[in-house]
Amino acid sequence: MSNKVIKYILILALAIIAAIVIFEFVSNNPDKRPSNPFEFNVDNYKAVDETLISYKETRQIAIKDGIPGAIAFSHGQLYLLVDDYLQVILPGGMEVFKRKLSEKPNCIAVDRDGFIFIGFENRIRTYDKVGIEINLSEVASDKSHFTALAVSDDLIYVADAGEKQIRVYDKKLQQKHVFNGESGVSDVHGFILPSAHFDLAVNSDNELWAVNPGLHAIQNYSETGRLRGFWSKSSFENDGFSGCCNPYYIAFLSNGSFVTSEKGLVRIKIHKESGELSSVVAAPEKFSNGTKAPALAVDESDNIIALDFDRKMIRFFEPK
Amino acid sequence: MSKLQSRRQFISGCARYSLGLTIAGVIGFSLTNASSQQWLWQIDPFKCTNCGRCATHCVLNPSAVKCVHAYALCGYCDLCGGYLKPGHIARNTAAENQLCPTAAIERKLIEEPYYEYHINEELCIGCAKCVEGCSSFGNGSLHLQIRQNICVNCNECAIARVCPSDAIKRIPADEPYLIKGGFEHGQTL
Incomplete structure (x- = not known):
């Protein structure tokens, strides 16, 4: 065999090897792979009519250190729980103070006098305006898992996702009532919590409203646990709630309208007191493709403050 | 007295030792494999x-x-x-x-x-x-x-x-x- 033939054979072999390598590279390149034939797609429900959006995002504050847990707004200040720290900042971002807490906190609320109430796994602690601990409740139960706090003029309401109960304390952290809620069916537990999350809020009329996610409902209770009213709406469309854990967080505007945030289809909306959809604050396109619903707070001007866990930032939405 | 080996003895000795080492290696490898984590x-x-x-x-x-x-x-x-x-x-x-x-x-x-x-x-x-x-x-x-x-x-x-x-x-x-x-x-x- 002549050298020329051998040379051609070697060149051909090299070309074949190169083609195989290129084919392998291209076929394994994520961008070149065929789309997922089994894709779970909710894009149809992400579209929101622009006329329905009543708020615009104006700015953000990044949370650089730690994992954010909860947020509250009161007295012109933002109260943040990050890891096991209480951080109080001005809306402009300047830190007022930062205190290390004795255990990992879950939820926070501030009353009209500026006292700070923080819910931990199964107890509450009270702090003064500068973050000094001044009181501590008894442990509620070994199964307790506190996930939300709200304060009225006289009472503190605690959502206990572990026991599926709402606990009512006075300001001295003495438990006054505890109730299971009502589902409408006598032999079924009132609060149906598919996951270990349970939210509640108090409006400007001191009324307690609690989320019943297993029913896609928001329910109004008296302090002793009597169901006084509710509304619910199951839907993937903007006017309702989808999945098994929504609405995830609620808050109130000054006119009594509900602000809600959801997971899955991550979005923030405003519902009238009757439950009817009023407008959309932030459409799903505003959020990363994560699964975490943003925690909510509302300031004195009805600006909506969202704690975005995926992007680790506080996001401010103002009326258009 | 001279202890020098003949070439034949040297090759024969090497072969015996090689065979012995090979058998020991195979047994050792098998035992290690049998006892190691799957x-x-x-x-x-x-x-x-x-x-x-x-x-x-x-x-x-x-x-x-x-x-x-x-x-x-x-x-x-x-x-x-x-x-x-x-x-x-x-x-x-x-x-x-x-x-x-x-x-x-x-x-x-x-x-x-x-x-x-x-x-x-x-x-x-x-x-x-x-x-x-x-x-x-x-x-x-x-x-x-x-x-x-x-x-x-x-x-x-x-x-x-x-x-x-x-x-x-x-x-x-x-x-x-x-x-x-x-x-x-x-x-x-």
Whole structure:
């Protein structure tokens, strides 16, 4: 065999090897792979009519250190729980103070006098305006898992996702009532919590409203646990709630309208007191493709403050 | 007296020692292999992105990857995001309302309004559609695992090769599954 033939054979072999390598590279390149034939797609429900959006995002504050847990707004200040720290900042971002807490906190609320109430796994602690601990409740139960706090003029309401109960304390952290809620069916537990999350809020009329996610409902209770009213709406469309854990967080505007945030289809909306959809604050396109619903707070001007866990930032939405 | 060996004796000695070493090596290797840990392929559910390739790239058809259910994490709820497809008409077992393309999830009433969701592995193809629905809208109790009674344990797992999140790894055979609830995110094996 002549050298020329051998040379051609070697060149051909090299070309074949190169083609195989290129084919392998291209076929394994994520961008070149065929789309997922089994894709779970909710894009149809992400579209929101622009006329329905009543708020615009104006700015953000990044949370650089730690994992954010909860947020509250009161007295012109933002109260943040990050890891096991209480951080109080001005809306402009300047830190007022930062205190290390004795255990990992879950939820926070501030009353009209500026006292700070923080819910931990199964107890509450009270702090003064500068973050000094001044009181501590008894442990509620070994199964307790506190996930939300709200304060009225006289009472503190605690959502206990572990026991599926709402606990009512006075300001001295003495438990006054505890109730299971009502589902409408006598032999079924009132609060149906598919996951270990349970939210509640108090409006400007001191009324307690609690989320019943297993029913896609928001329910109004008296302090002793009597169901006084509710509304619910199951839907993937903007006017309702989808999945098994929504609405995830609620808050109130000054006119009594509900602000809600959801997971899955991550979005923030405003519902009238009757439950009817009023407008959309932030459409799903505003959020990363994560699964975490943003925690909510509302300031004195009805600006909506969202704690975005995926992007680790506080996001401010103002009326258009 | 001279102790010098002849060439024949030297070669013969070398051959004997070589044979002895070879036999000892083989026995040693076999014993080591017999007592060492066996390894299997498994999916880390916290890394899985539900891309669908487990259904299409396994050398077996249907895939050895199946959906499993961490019952301890499940909310047993009526409005399961892993069972009902987005925009479902009603919360029932009608095919038009089911998310699973092979109807592999069986829904059973426990007591109103709680339902148990059971995976029929004969029908499951490991497509992760329900896993994505459960993770997005629920609490992630549905997740994928390689069923070791079906997997042929290839030297190079065809799914691991194309997994975009590097979620498939070798784990010890004495702990063959990474079930959510009994295995924490970030845990090293």
